[in-house]
Amino acid sequence: MEPNILTGSFQLMKSLNRSVILNTIRKKGGISRADIAKTTKLTPPTVSNLVKELLETEMIIETSLGVSSGGRKPTLLTLNSDMFHVIGLDIGSHHLKIILTDINGRIRKKQIHPIPDSITNEGLLDLMITSIYAIQKNEQIDRNKIIGIGIGMHGIVDVDQGVSVFAPNLKLKNIGIKDALEKEFQMVVQIENDARAMSLGELWFGNGHGDDSIVCINVGRGIGAGIIINGQVFRGEHYISGEIGHMAIDLNGPKCTCGNYGCLQTFASGPAIVESLKKELKLGESSILSNKENEIDGEVIYQAALAGDLLSKNILNKAGRYLGVGVTNLIHTVNPKRIVISGGVSNAKEFILESVKKTIEQRALTDSAKQTEVIISKFGADATVMGAIALILAQLFATPGNT
Amino acid sequence: MEPNILTGSFQLMKSLNRSVILNTIRKKGGISRADIAKTTKLTPPTVSNLVKELLETEMIIETSLGVSSGGRKPTLLTLNSDMFHVIGLDIGSHHLKIILTDINGRIRKKQIHPIPDSITNEGLLDLMITSIYAIQKNEQIDRNKIIGIGIGMHGIVDVDQGVSVFAPNLKLKNIGIKDALEKEFQMVVQIENDARAMSLGELWFGNGHGDDSIVCINVGRGIGAGIIINGQVFRGEHYISGEIGHMAIDLNGPKCTCGNYGCLQTFASGPAIVESLKKELKLGESSILSNKENEIDGEVIYQAALAGDLLSKNILNKAGRYLGVGVTNLIHTVNPKRIVISGGVSNAKEFILESVKKTIEQRALTDSAKQTEVIISKFGADATVMGAIALILAQLFATPGNT
DNA sequence: GTTAATTAAATATAATTATAAACTATAATG
DNA sequence: CATTATAGTTTATAATTATATTTAATTAAC
Known part of the structure; x- marks a missing residue:
């Protein structure tokens, strides 16, 4: 019909x-x-x-x-921000983060629960339900003054059905989240891909109030972008808009987990950075991380770079340059007003942001495109969960007709 | 304000x-x-x-x-389609095409004027004005029943100001088209980038009636895409959305006119195809074009391929594969329902379309993405001028509030 | 072939909501 | 303390859509 x-x-x-x-x-x-x-x-x-x-x-x-x-x-x-509240969840690879906020998005309570390895669909739903009960405990909040539950989730999400279609990091498929939670709590439940939730959060709570077009790039284990056009989340026909981790930027580059070669995330994701550094160490590059190969992760590299380690700095700069290539491709395709970089890798902002900007300056076609604003998310690790809150608020304050 | x-x-x-x-x-x-x-x-x-x-x-x-x-x-x-009419112009590199249609987009008259080499801004405006007068001549049409004039133009177009900011193929800048024509004809004038006009034309007159999201890729001297989201042309913050000709797909690829390396249009544009074939000939590949190096252009290669020339076929197939890489990047970014390929290179559909499709099948992330519809525009060389008509019709039939 | 049922379109009346104009309330200013 | 400016309310009116009724034109059934 x-x-x-x-x-x-x-x-x-x-x-x-x-x-x-x-x-x-x-x-x-x-x-x-x-x-x-x-x-x-x-x-x-x-x-x-x-x-x-x-x-x-x-x-x-x-x-x-x-x-x-x-x-x-x-x-x-x-x-009346004291009266109404919203619950937001961020379902990551290892942790479930949940917050309770007022309708201005001010956090009243935050809790984190570990997600057990090899969890099942039912296990995850149970964990979500108990965590939602837990965060309401001892709070003087009228149950029917909670407006809704927003959920940011990695992977491919069918927003209309409210189903997590594929969550690779949890190795789960077809989790019917919306139905389960609405049945349990009888309130509005909305689920969204993490990068897209982030981007909405950035629009609502970040510098970008208003009806702007912004793109939020989540650089962590993978790379995903959330695209906001005219203040609306843009999802695409099959909910895969913004899957830029597998954007081909170097057809002769390294093989990606997806089977193709030279995808953006083989250069600029967290794992790619770690691999790249380990490889240099094996080739004999000197670094303060030289004999700590087993301890190396993104945070360690960042700390080493902060401590002045040249190799770590160079590796992070290089990742920034590749990310800049991907971002420039995005500028030439979506041409947003502002690009926000978030996710684990964005922690290393001192070593990433400048090389992203330089790359854009060098590669963008027009002067105006070169001036596209690029910033690091100010929410850090809370970006997704704030986006989850924004999902519900966007609905609450939506103008009729603008679905 | x-x-x-x-x-x-x-x-x-x-x-x-x-x-x-x-x-x-x-x-x-x-x-x-x-x-x-x-x-x-x-x-x-x-x-x-x-x-x-x-x-x-x-x-x-x-x-x-x-x-x-x-x-x-x-x-x-x-x-009442007999009563109202629309004029559409396509300003190409060498020709100005103009049509007169009814409000169903049925063509009543078509004329083509050559654009002299090294034309000036004023010269182009004069040519446009005389061509608009010319197409109305001997037509039994009430002047004030012409709804408007739509213009599709290559390069960067400021739609709000109605200015062609940069038209590289004509070597012109800042042509104030809208003001000039509105002053002369006192009717609605709208100008748009050619690929974006095409995409709107495809939405209105092609198979894609309705509010779909479609992307129209114009593959000719350059490569540009027009993106339609929810039935609206998407222009981006600086009118450069869809400039995919300079999407980096192979960082170690050939140098592009823009100064970077490995842009999509160094592989799949018309000139790139011609260059690629000439290079093979120099390397001694055998072909029915072997001793005709000076006559080679896109059309010649297409005809040779039709005649069974293996080298020409291979070159076209290869261009299709690269185009497929770009298209897949677009699918992973914009994820439209349908992708329409038009422009000069799309004439060689027999040799392009299948390799584009195969590449998508091989590279796209999900099954649904693999099934993105890819078709060749049915308007051929008229795609832009039909899009110009659609610009005016879209405005005429726009819903209030949806700018 | 008469009558009942069905559909299309027009008309009259009612309901909903924004707008305009007049009015009340309150405060600053000289 | 009169004057003037601003905030907010009340009342009357106008612009619409919605509902109910009427008229018109057909088909189908008896």
């Missing part, structure tokens, strides 16, 4: 305006009815009526009176 | 519904008021009122009576 066509009706008109007002309050935070009318170009009575309704739902509250510039003092309105 | 926020109002409600009805008539072609009400879920009186208005504007007409299935015969409505 055709999807429902969006037609104009009184309900649409009203819900659109209510949403516009709610979002204005969210963005400006502490704004009077009169100012809402000015910025939205709605008339004062319309604003007053809808604000009254929003006050009744307790989504917003009247706070202090503002300062007057000659006339009645404005009554300032803000989101 | 902030862009205007979209708020609900009676005008919006009405114009949304009018647009929904108009588009329903356009898509279904020959549909009764009652059926419109059913498919749109608008009520019959609403439909009747808006249909009355649309009849008054002469945008639609009542045609025959349909067949009854027990009851009054339905009055069928269609677009």
